[in-house]
Every structure is written in C-alpha cells, then in structure tokens.
Amino acid sequence: MGFPGGVVLKRGAGRFGMGALAVLALTLAAGGCSGDECVDAFDCRDKGAPPEGQAYVCNADNACELRTLTPVPEEDAGTGTDAGTTADAGTGTDAGTTTDAGTTTDAGTTMDAGTTTDAGTETDAGTPTDGGSQVCGGAVACKEQSIDELSLRTNIATGTIVEEGTTPGQFFTLLDGRAGGLSAPESYTYARFTPTGLVKVEIDDQSALASTAWDIAVRRSVIRVNSGVSGPSCVTVAQTVAGTTFDAVTTVEPTASFAAEAYFTANTCELIVDGSGISSPATALASFWRYNNCLVMTDKVFLLQLADGRHVKLQVASYYEPAAQAQCNSTGTLPAVTGSGQYRFKWAYLP
DSSP, X not given: OOOTTOEEEOTTSOOOOTTHHHHHHHHHHHOOSTTOSOSSGGGGGGGOOOOTTEEEEEOTXXXXXXXXXXXXXXXXOOSXXXXXXXXXXXXXXXTTOOOOOSSOOOTTTOBOOOSXXXXXXXXXXXXXXXXXXOOTTOOOTTHHHHHHHTTOOSSOOOOOEEEOOOSTTOEEEEEEOOTTSTTOOSOOEEEEEETTEEEEEOOOHHHHTTOOSOSEEEETTEEEESSTTTOSSOOEEEEOOTTOOTTTOOSOOTTOOOBOOOOBOTTTOOEEEOSSSSOOXXXXXXXXXEESSSEEEOOOEEEEEOTTSOEEEEEEEXXXXXXXXXXXXXXXXXXXXXXXXXXXXXXXXXX
C-alpha cells in the first residue's frame, strides 16, 4: 500500500529536531558521536531497504529500530510532497557552520521592516477557515505531541528579519531560520505580514501555540503557518498550479482551496511526515523544495489567507545564500559555505 502525501509516524517513533537537515551534513563528516548507532533516521540507511509498510527510525537510545507506518487515507494525506528518500543538506561539507550572513543587507536597498510585534496571547473570535472547523482563537489540538515531535523550545530565536527589496508593492524578505546552530537550540523565527514588510514577533515555540500574534514561522527546513495543529489563528494555504509564475498571480481564483495546518492525524495525534526521510512534518508549505543532494527550490507560488481576510502570494526564493542556492538548483551541489536556513521570501498582498 502507498502512503499518499506523506506517511504517519507513530507517537514515540523518534523526536524531530528542526536542525535535522544540517545535522545530516555533520554526521556525514563526523560519523556520529560517543559510539551511538544513529543521531536521526538518515544514519540508519546502512540497514538497507526496510520491509514494506515499515521504516527505520533512530530511537531514544540512539539505536536504529524498525517501526510500522500507518497508511494515510487519500482524503487525509495533507499537502506534503515526496521530497526524496534522503535529505543530505550538502555534499559532505557542514552546511550549518557558515558565517552569519543573515543580519546585514545592502544599505542601499534595505527598507525598515518596522518594530517588533507584541507576541501576546490574545485570541480572536473569528470565523472558521475554509480548511475545516478550526476557529481563530480556538485551542490547538495535539499540543503535547507538537512540543515532543517538533522539539518546540521555550527560548526566543535570535534570528533577524530584514526587508531586502525595493519594488513598490512587492517584498523580498530575509528570514534567519538557523535557530542557533546545527541542533536548533532556539525556537522558530516568527513573523507577521504587515503593509511595510514582514515583522518579527518575539515569541518562543511553546507560547506560539496559544498566540494569534504571528502568521508564519521558519526553522531549518520547515515553514509553518498559524492555523490548525500549528497555532490558534486562521492563516491558511492554497497551492497554485505547477509552473505558475509569481507575476502571473494577480487575484485569488474562486476555485482556490485553502487548508489549515494538519500534520497530525485527527484524534490520535500521530505525526504525518512529508516523505523527505527525516520525519519532517508535512506542513502546508512543505512543497517549496525538492531533494537533489541539496534543497532545490521548486519556485511554487502559494496563496496565504490571513486571519484578517487579506491574501498574500508567496514564493520561497532560496533556502541557502543566493549564490549557493543557484548552484544547488542547477547542479545539485553546494559550495563549502552555504548559509543554510536563511530564507528569502518573495511576496505581495493581493487585491
């Protein structure tokens, strides 16, 4: 049986640290530590192909273990894509030890992104989204599972958000999602869409589960929006047809189908993974990349419906520094210094 749109990982089948992608590159070079058999599922690749319906995971004892996967029904498959069977962030180099290139920009083109948004926990008694029964301000399901499986932190990310674009009505935003290093000891970097650009929301992961102050968050290779199992707001996502260009999207089509985050199964709270091989959650924006020895950008254009009813079109331009991303996209290789986890978003409000 196939596992459309991602597979379900049973609770307790391993913790997913958001630094996993960079850790993979480190383990390739260092071969693990302290005699442990594995750090994450990627280290279990030498076990060979698992039996159908099963997968190797790295358990709490840092040992490779076979676990049974629960098939996802077609209608619950989510929006995750199959990004390959491995997720090596580089070509043997450490993709996480780059210099900090994410806190400065060309002084001639940078716009002030505004002041920090208050990360309060106020609720909004809005209406349900098109993606289901989620109500703005409602309690988030699978909270404990989120903290456990997504390694949600209680410290605020030090990463910055800077506007780099100057095109009227269009934004090009740098979001530092490195989370403090390879093991991602910090929270996601949280942000809110505003007419002057994306503004950082000073909030930690666990507080974010009860806050409507943020719209979108990044950490290592994962992007989440504030809805469904991810947060109490109503930021939902629709995908455009493959090959759609950013400039071609000028309005929201009546047929656009918006969905809230749903990377845990209803009632049972089992993690739905995106098929990348590292137990990454199948988020609504997971298809912004595909794997070819590095994270190749798909250039997919997403539509976001914000809690206030406004719409945004968004394209992830790069995950690495621009030069490294261009090399990855064209050759499937990376230079020694990649700047991984430093996102560039191209986005604009729609009428």
